[in-house]
Amino acid sequence: MSGEMHIVSGSISNEEIAAQMARIVRSPIFAKSVRMTALLRYLAEQSLSGTPEKLKEYAIGVDVFKKDTSFDPRLDTTVRTEARRLRAKLEEYYRTEGPGDPLDIALPKGSYRLTFQPRGRTSAAESQTVPGPHRAGLRRYAPAAGIAVFAMAVLCAAGYWIFRERTGHGTIRSVVVLPFANLSGDSSRQYLADGITDGLITDLANISALRVVSRISAMSYGSRQKTAPEIGRELGVDAVLEGTMTAQGERVRVNAQLIDARTDGHVWAGTFERQEKDVLQLESDITGAITRDIRVRILPEEQRRLQSARAMKPEAYDAYIKGRYFISHWTEENWHKAREQFEQAVAKDPGSALAYAGLAAAYEVGSGWVVAPHDSGPKGKQAAETALAIDPSLAEAHRELGGYYLFYAWNFPAAARELKAAVELNPANPISHEVYGYYFCAIGALEDALREHQSCVRLNPVSLIGNSNIGDIYYFQHRYDEAIQQYRKTLELDPNFAVAREQLGKALVQKRMFPEAIAELETASKVEPKPWTRASLGYALASASRRPEATRIIDELKSESAKRYVSPLGVAAIYIGLHQPDLALDWIEKAYQEHDDVVLCLRRDPIFDSLRPHPRFQALARRAGLR
Numbered sequence: 001m002s003g004e005m006h007i008v009s010g011s012i013s014n015e016e017i018a019a020q021m022a023r024i025v026r027s028p029i030f031a032k033s034v035r036m037t038a039l040l041r042y043l044a045e046q047s048l049s050g051t052p053e054k055l056k057e058y059a060i061g062v063d064v065f066k067k068d069t070s071f072d073p074r075l076d077t078t079v080r081t082e083a084r085r086l087r088a089k090l091e092e093y094y095r096t097e098g099p100g101d102p103l104d105i106a107l108p109k110g111s112y113r114l115t116f117q118p119r120g121r122t123s124a125a126e127s128q129t130v131p132g133p134h135r136a137g138l139r140r141y142a143p144a145a146g147i148a149v150f151a152m153a154v155l156c157a158a159g160y161w162i163f164r165e166r167t168g169h170g171t172i173r174s175v176v177v178l179p180f181a182n183l184s185g186d187s188s189r190q191y192l193a194d195g196i197t198d199g200l201i202t203d204l205a206n207i208s209a210l211r212v213v214s215r216i217s218a219m220s221y222g223s224r225q226k227t228a229p230e231i232g233r234e235l236g237v238d239a240v241l242e243g244t245m246t247a248q249g250e251r252v253r254v255n256a257q258l259i260d261a262r263t264d265g266h267v268w269a270g271t272f273e274r275q276e277k278d279v280l281q282l283e284s285d286i287t288g289a290i291t292r293d294i295r296v297r298i299l300p301e302e303q304r305r306l307q308s309a310r311a312m313k314p315e316a317y318d319a320y321i322k323g324r325y326f327i328s329h330w331t332e333e334n335w336h337k338a339r340e341q342f343e344q345a346v347a348k349d350p351g352s353a354l355a356y357a358g359l360a361a362a363y364e365v366g367s368g369w370v371v372a373p374h375d376s377g378p379k380g381k382q383a384a385e386t387a388l389a390i391d392p393s394l395a396e397a398h399r400e401l402g403g404y405y406l407f408y409a410w411n412f413p414a415a416a417r418e419l420k421a422a423v424e425l426n427p428a429n430p431i432s433h434e435v436y437g438y439y440f441c442a443i444g445a446l447e448d449a450l451r452e453h454q455s456c457v458r459l460n461p462v463s464l465i466g467n468s469n470i471g472d473i474y475y476f477q478h479r480y481d482e483a484i485q486q487y488r489k490t491l492e493l494d495p496n497f498a499v500a501r502e503q504l505g506k507a508l509v510q511k512r513m514f515p516e517a518i519a520e521l522e523t524a525s526k527v528e529p530k531p532w533t534r535a536s537l538g539y540a541l542a543s544a545s546r547r548p549e550a551t552r553i554i555d556e557l558k559s560e561s562a563k564r565y566v567s568p569l570g571v572a573a574i575y576i577g578l579h580q581p582d583l584a585l586d587w588i589e590k591a592y593q594e595h596d597d598v599v600l601c602l603r604r605d606p607i608f609d610s611l612r613p614h615p616r617f618q619a620l621a622r623r624a625g626l627r
Contacts, residue, residue, distance in 0.1 A: 012103070012116055017048070020103040020116075022266030026259060027097045029089055031227070034181050038244055039064050039086050041255055043107065045271060047114040055112040066185035066246065083112060172260070172267070172294045176213035176235050177201045178242040180254065186247070192279070193245040194328070195321025196254060199283040200241065205428045209296045212428055213237055213460060232261025235461055239267060241290070252276045256286055258293075268293045277314035279321075316349030323358050327365060335370045338362050346383075353391035360384040360400035367407065372565045373595040377408030395426035399435055406439050407597035410625050415439050430459040434466060442600040442626070446473055462493055468500040475507050476604040483507045498528035502536050510606050514544035531557055532598075535570025539607065542577025550574055567591065569598045573607050585616045592620055599624055 021044060024030055025037050042064050046054040053059060057073035057080070065078055073079060087107045094104065104117045177200050182193035205212040213235050228240040243256035257269035270289050274282045291298060312320065323341035326334040339362045345355035363380030367373050381404040387397035402418030405411040419439050422432040437452030450473045456466040471486030487504035491497060501524040508517035521537040538553035554574050557566050572587035588611075591599050602608055602617075603626045611617045 012118070016103055017044075017105075017116060018269070019266075020101060020105055022257075022269060023098060023101060024090070024093055024105065025257070025269075026228075026264060026266055027093055029093045029097060033089070034183065034244055035082070036086055036089055038183055038246075038255065039082055040090075041271065043086075043112060043114050044105070057112075060112060063246075063248065064183075066183065066248065079112075083107065172238045172258075172296075173209065174211040174213075174237040175204060175239045175241055175258075176231065176237045177204065178231075178240060180242070180256075181244045182246075183244050184247045189245075189247045191322045191325035192247055192252065192276070194325050195317075196245055196279065196283060198321065198324055199280070200286060203283060203287040204290070205426065207291065207296060207298055208428075209298075210428075211237070211459070228259040228261045228264050236458075237261055239294075247276060250276050252279055252282060254282060254286065258290060276318075280312065280314070280317055312345075312352040312354055313349040316345045316352055316355055319344040319348060320352075320355055320358055323362065327358075327362055332370050335362065335366050339366070351390060353387040353394045353397060356383045356387035356390070357394055357396040357400060360387060360397065360404075364400055364403045364407075367597065370565070373408055373597060377404055377595060380404050381408075393425060395422045395429060395432065398422040398425065399429075399432045402439070403435055406435070406442065407600070408595050410595075410600075412439070412443055412625060428459060430456040430463060430466060433459065434463075434469065437469060438600070441473070441476065441604060444603065446477060446604075449473055464490060464494055464497045465499065467493065468497070468503060471500065471503060471507075475503065475510075475606070478510075478606060480507050480511050484511075496527050498524045498530075498533055501527070502533050505540060506536055506607070509540050509543050512543075514540065518544065531560060531564075531566040532570050535567070535573055538570075538574040539577045542574050547578065550578060567596050567598055568594065569596060569601075576607060576610060581611055581614060584611060585614065585620075588617070588620060592624060600626070602626060 021041075025040065030037050030040070039060075042060070043055070054063065058071060060079045061067040061071045061073060061076070065082070067076070067078070087109070090106055094101065102119055104115075104119050106115050106117075108115060177197055180193045180197045182190050184193075201212055204210055226234075231240055232238065238261055240259045240261050241256060242259070243254055246253045251273060252275070253271065253273040255269075255271050258267040259265070260267050268290060270286065272282050272285050272289075274285075290296075319341045323338045323345060326338035326341060339359070342355065342359035342362050345352065346359055349355055360380045360383035363371075363376040363383065367376040367380070380400060384397050384401035384404060387394055388401065391397070398418045399422035402415050402422060405418060406415035409415075416439060419432065419436045422429070423436055426432060433452045433456040437449045437456065440446070440449035440452060450470065453466060453469040453473065457463055457470065460466055467490040468487065471483045471490065474480070474483035474486060484504060484507050487500045487507065490500040491504070501520050505517045505521035505524060508514075508520060517540045518537070521533070521540050525533050525537050534553055535557060538550045538557075541553070542550035554571055557571055560566055568587040568591040572584045572591065575581075575584035575587065588599075588602070602621055602624070603612075608617070
């Protein structure tokens, strides 16, 4: 392969190369081809930084396509095949998208070294072939090219390099961080790509000058089938941050780019590389580069919080991001894995507030679903209090402690104090608004609850639970038509979201539209066959006078409760549908004794309307502090 780089003498600047690379990678030809973009960036980096050994088939196979050390280019043609594809895509780009571009970037046949040449200059008199640095050193480059290579070499030595396209982009005050693609060829490293995505979302969300769309909204765009302007319009953001992650041995490399969602213009791009144990610092590198480029002001307190979040020991952070990965993939098995990883993070770094907050969140999520509330509640409280003892300014810990006071202890003044602190410390976090909304609902302030759930959706427009919660407020207010409309709107975002479909079925029951309600609840039970979903189906069947089927579900839930936690209120709801109030009240009392968090809905859910005049119901509501 050739050891020469074709550069026009004195005519190409670093900015011109960066701008042309940006135009190419954001074009429709490359935008949906992560593999081709990664190869192009790699070849550009190595061509400009003067590392000829990295432009050999073996190195490209290992670094870009994650081949193992047994990779033999003579037998495996991946690199040659992908190089041909890249060459063809570049030719297609200049033929269709970039015929008027000022700079030509090409991959000559028989070489893996890119050439850079202003368009229209093709004669030998106008251009020259300059020996690569391994043959003649940097001094042989033309002046402008020398500046580009020198700058690239300095940045590579620092662990990252950056392309900047000075396009005069407008002020950027809101951003979505799309899921970073794992190009390691190893699905077991997906947690690392997700962890980097989460870390960047958390870091940027800690900056008050930026509004950052939540992780849940961002993850829905993981396949990146839409353009940056389309995503920007749907989420109401100025910019889109996306990238790829590769992990080879102990090294992690991240390619990231920031796109102006208003113009589809390229704002910034960079490649960052560090040891895997330094992935926290890698996230800091990216955050710092972005905020410097878009000139975002970071307040001293925000800087302190960022530094505090990065103080976790590397081995603990690895366990922490694994815990975050598992808890975001909601299954009972993954919940157990998440709890184990957070426990490992705490054991490896007992001084990390973030690790304890993660453990508290795991207990909060699993309460009443995987584990009984009386088991999860106190453990979650202890973890949250430990986190706050280490870092009193950690918003996540305030939220989890507030969740304990709300859902388990029913200590509403303490819940209000902690949840208010969580929202004030990090107003950009939609989950804190969501939980604060649950508090207002529990105390009967439904308009305040609606405001908080709407704030959650403003921050996270495609939040399934946020949109469904708005429907819940209408449902609690007996505004069933509006509730039904809101649930159906939520299901347009994801037809498989069982919570919204279950709530839709319950709203239809209240309108006595039993066939439609049962159909929705049967679908919800198939999508997510959890005890509460099946209990709602039993309630609908009982309300429709299909007594044998409803009774069978009661028997199933009682049997299942011997093996796992089953909310007693689900059984109580079916007895209400069967017009057996005394048995319903017995099961409500059982839920109270077990500190089931669904008790908070007793005063609001129309299912319990028929019991509210009953003295036993009123006495129990008073004991729970419900108004």
